[in-house]
Amino acid sequence: MVPVGKVSPFNIKCELLLQLDNDDVFRQTNETDFDGITAKAESNIASLFQTKKTPFVAVGAIDFGTTYSGCAFSTVQEFKTNPLKIDTLQLDITNASSFKTPTALLLTPEGRFHSFGATAENEYVTLAQKEEANSWYYFNRFKMQLYTNKELTSNMVIKEVGGKTMKAMLVFAFCIEYIKDKVLSTLKNAIYGLDDNDVHWVITVPAIWNDQARKFMIEASAKAGIEKENLTLALEPECAAMYCRYLAMDKKEHGDNVEIKAFDENAKFMVVDLGGGTIDITMAEVLSTGQLREIYNATGGPWGGNYINDQIIKTLKDVIGWELIRNFQADDYDDYLLMLRQVEQIKRGLDHNSELTVSIPEKILQNIKVKDSCVQYVQVKKKYITLSASLMQKIFSTSVDSMIKHVENLLQKKEACSVSTILLVGGYSASNIIQRAFREKFDKKYKIIIPLTPDMIVLKGAVIAGHRVEAIVGRMAKYHYGLGFSAAAVSGRSISIGDHDNKTFFSIIKKGQKIIVGEVVTQYEIVLKAKSTWANLEMYTTKDDNPRTIIDMEHFTKIGNISVKLPQFKRESILILTISYDETEFKVVATDKNTGRCFVGTCEFLEKESNQNEY
Numbered sequence: 233m234v235p236v237g238k239v240s241p242f243n244i245k246c247e248l249l250l251q252l253d254n255d256d257v258f259r260q261t262n263e264t265d266f267d268g269i270t271a272k273a274e275s276n277i278a279s280l281f282q283t284k285k286t287p288f289v290a291v292g293a294i295d296f297g298t299t300y301s302g303c304a305f306s307t308v309q310e311f312k313t314n315p316l317k318i319d320t321l322q323l324d325i326t327n328a329s330s331f332k333t334p335t336a337l338l339l340t341p342e343g344r345f346h347s348f349g350a351t352a353e354n355e356y357v358t359l360a361q362k363e364e365a366n367s368w369y370y371f372n373r374f375k376m377q378l379y380t381n382k383e384l385t386s387n388m389v390i391k392e393v394g395g396k397t398m399k400a401m402l403v404f405a406f407c408i409e410y411i412k413d414k415v416l417s418t419l420k421n422a423i424y425g426l427d428d429n430d431v432h433w434v435i436t437v438p439a440i441w442n443d444q445a446r447k448f449m450i451e452a453s454a455k456a457g458i459e460k461e462n463l464t465l466a467l468e469p470e471c472a473a474m475y476c477r478y479l480a481m482d483k484k485e486h487g488d489n490v491e492i493k494a495f496d497e498n499a500k501f502m503v504v505d506l507g508g509g510t511i512d513i514t515m516a517e518v519l520s521t522g523q524l525r526e527i528y529n530a531t532g533g534p535w536g537g538n539y540i541n542d543q544i545i546k547t548l549k550d551v552i553g554w555e556l557i558r559n560f561q562a563d564d565y566d567d568y569l570l571m572l573r574q575v576e577q578i579k580r581g582l583d584h585n586s587e588l589t590v591s592i593p594e595k596i597l598q599n600i601k602v603k604d605s606c607v608q609y610v611q612v613k614k615k616y617i618t619l620s621a622s623l624m625q626k627i628f629s630t631s632v633d634s635m636i637k638h639v640e641n642l643l644q645k646k647e648a649c650s651v652s653t654i655l656l657v658g659g660y661s662a663s664n665i666i667q668r669a670f671r672e673k674f675d676k677k678y679k680i681i682i683p684l685t686p687d688m689i690v691l692k693g694a695v696i697a698g699h700r701v702e703a704i705v706g707r708m709a710k711y712h713y714g715l716g717f718s719a720a721a722v723s724g725r726s727i728s729i730g731d732h733d734n735k736t737f738f739s740i741i742k743k744g745q746k747i748i749v750g751e752v753v754t755q756y757e758i759v760l761k762a763k764s765t766w767a768n769l770e771m772y773t774t775k776d777d778n779p780r781t782i783i784d785m786e787h788f789t790k791i792g793n794i795s796v797k798l799p800q801f802k803r804e805s806i807l808i809l810t811i812s813y814d815e816t817e818f819k820v821v822a823t824d825k826n827t828g829r830c831f832v833g834t835c836e837f838l839e840k841e842s843n844q845n846e847y
């Protein structure tokens with residue numbers, strides 16, 4: 233067994249001199265092409281990358297949505313007999329109409345957990361009525377902040393509704409812990425002697441999240457008591473695809489042929505997950521083994537269902553007056569919340585030619601004077617305010633047109649040429665307006681499938697994905713990944729890599745390259761000569777299609793480094809750099825070719841601040 237020396241990144245400064253009399257300083261040991269990975273791992277290294285998954289009795293899944301969250305579970309035994317027998321847990325009894333509950337968290341003035349979901353929403357309204365809300369912490373719809381924040385750190389703070397801040401990691405950890413404990417206690421009641429470690433957890437994340445956000449979720453889960461070994465982060469649209477694949481199998485078994493064609497071997501399909509915050513789109517192919525392979529990079533945008541609510545509220549603010557709404561929100565928070573709930577409820581029933589009518593408290597209504605320019609599309613009558621059908625169409629079209637255009641562009645890609653089916657999932661796909669728009673545009677050429685409870689599909693698919701870790705075999709690199717070397721070092725001067733601004737980018741994983749989950753992505757051989765006994769290799773990513781040569785902070789993100797102890801002080805060392813992917817992150821192992829010593833590094837997608845406090 234080759235010894236593995238685990239070293240912590242970010243703490244060792246090294247000086248490195250690349251050997252320059254040899255042009256082949258940085259060479260790939262195996263050719264990697266776009267159609268398949270040909271690089272082979274040495275067996276003793278490969279074992280380091282296998283997903284460490286301890287045997288488990290049940291799978292619990294958490295779909296932590298922008299607007300709504302939910303959880304579901306099934307035991308290994310149940311899964312064997314019927315994979316679609318998945319239990320969903322009602323997270324709060326106050327919201328009996330749905331198995332999902334609003335993603336809302338209430339903490340006491342001391343920062344301790346109080347409640348989650350609709351219970352938190354209702355409690356906060358009560359506090360507002362008693363004018364005690366100011367000192368409490370109330371968070372809702374905060375997940376999007378991980379998507380929009382480029383500089384995501386473990387110490388990043390987010391604002392609650394009153395403007396007070398708290399560490400985002402803590403907020404996420406509270407939510408995950410609450411849901412996890414609920415599922416665990418239900419399972420423990422049902423299965424005698426069940427231990428915490430007997431449950432494998434799946435947490436869903438949007439496919440368009442960057443690596444930093446995913447790493448953030450892993451850390452938050454660890455704080456919530458879910459060990460990395462017991463956790464799978466699954467991409468939301470992949471979960472949806474997984475569920476629909478099983479649904480098709482179910483129909484096949486029951487002799488109903490309707491959906492078989494879409495999910496036969498080699499079938500290619502598109503999943504459009506229309507959530508509250510984001511629209512995530514993936515295209516996948518069914519392999520002969522029944523596994524799914526992504527055929528095009530996951531893409532999407534922030535045109536989810538909440539955009540409609542935001543636009544309705546913005547219009548009301550324009551009509552009623554910003555000042556008046558601000559006062560309404562500050563003075564009558566409970567009534568204001570009721571108005572938001574009303575908007576949500578009415579929005580759900582809208583058709584393409586419906587108008588929207590909401591009731592407004594008397595005291596607000598008295599002060600409203602609709603501007604002349606607005607009278608044709610806004611009416612105030614009795615205690616109601618009505619937005620015309622044409623205005624509602626305009627509001628929806630911003631979101632609908634963007635997503636239809638995006639889907640249309642994707643379907644024109646060569647990878648999509650044999651895609652035959654479009655699956656619409658996520659709560660927003662229950663909208664008549666959305667369904668109509670998709671049918672109008674794509675019905676002739678594609679089969680459009682909308683499951684009965686579209687908002688629950690990701691969650692149920694996550695449970696299936698937890699039972700079948702190998703379910704998703706391939707992804708595609710979303711960025712270029714590479715090493716950063718000092719430009720001066722490359723041009724021949726002895727230089728300290730860590731001290732120089734200009735670094736040259738050596739791409740080692742190309743954007744769009746296929747990645748097999750749990751396997752070695754690529755291997756490189758680096759010949760180097762160091763002035764110290766440690767070499768520090770820095771890893772960078774870039775989103776650009778054609779990466780620039782010189783690394784700058786605008787186009788590149790440093791994602792981590794690996795520190796390697798060089799036994800041959802001041803002499804040439806040859807390192808074999810092996811990069812693998814284990815579902816959510818890249819792992820790098822540098823092996824000294826002479827001694828066989830391995831140094832393991834995980835790409836640190838989150839920059840940690842030195843004086844980080846535990847919560």
Ligand SMILES: Nc1ncnc2c1ncn2[C@@H]1O[C@H](COP(=O)(O)OP(=O)(O)OP(=O)(O)O)[C@@H](O)[C@H]1O
Nearest residue numbers: 297298299300507508509510537538658659660663
């Ligand atoms: N019938 C409907 N018509 C229009 N919108 C709907 C309907 N039903 C649900 N929605 C919207 O769907 C969204 C919630 O969908 P879902 O539960 O899939 O989102 P989420 O998982 O919270 O979000 P995300 O996946 O972006 O994190 C909300 O914006 C909600 O208003």
Ligand SMILES: [Mg+2]
Nearest residue numbers: 297468507690
């Ligand atoms: Mg969702």
